[in-house]
Amino acid sequence: MPLFSWTSALATGVQLIDDDHHVLIDRLNVVLEALSQGRANAMISTALNDLVTYTQEHFAREESEMQRINYSGIDAHKAEHAQLIKQVNDLKAQLDAGSKIDRMALYNFLTRWLKNHILHVDMKLAQALRESLTH
Numbered sequence: 001m002p003l004f005s006w007t008s009a010l011a012t013g014v015q016l017i018d019d020d021h022h023v024l025i026d027r028l029n030v031v032l033e034a035l036s037q038g039r040a041n042a043m044i045s046t047a048l049n050d051l052v053t054y055t056q057e058h059f060a061r062e063e064s065e066m067q068r069i070n071y072s073g074i075d076a077h078k079a080e081h082a083q084l085i086k087q088v089n090d091l092k093a094q095l096d097a098g099s100k101i102d103r104m105a106l107y108n109f110l111t112r113w114l115k116n117h118i119l120h121v122d123m124k125l126a127q128a129l130r131e132s133l134t135h
Contacts (some may be wrong), residue, residue, distance in 0.1 A: 002113070003029050003036065004029055004111050004115075006021070006025055009119070010115070010119070012122055012123055012125075013022070014125075014129050016061060017125070020057075020058040020061060021058075021060075021118060021122075024054060024058060026050070027047075027050055027054050027055075028110060028111070028114060029111060030047045030051070031048055031051050033132040035103045035104075035106060035107045038103075041095040042095075044095055044103075045095040045096050048091070048092045049092065050090070051110075052085060055088075059078075059085075062077070062081075062090065062122070062125065063078055063081070065129060066078075069128060071122060071125060071129075073125070077125060080117065080121060084117075087109075
């Protein structure tokens, strides 16, 4: 059973974004599983790296769409993307250095961030993308 499950509440209605979110959830679940099973830092770091790599690809696609429609919230949305990447890269650096991390805090941070970002930030973008099709 996945540790973070897709629900219809997370559907933005924009295929490009929803497809990416499904992949993000799959990659996130690899990280969450490694955390919950007490895996070594190196395994968690590798899983985080895969998550960050795909997340950056997803963010680039979203940001391209924002530019395409001249999205008014682009600066705040991009800033949130950049902040997440920095936070995860900082955590990954701690893992790579052999530092002990609070695994539950990381678990909670990642799951809350993704859910909140989709529900509160990506939903606004999706609405703007849908509206751009009707204008």
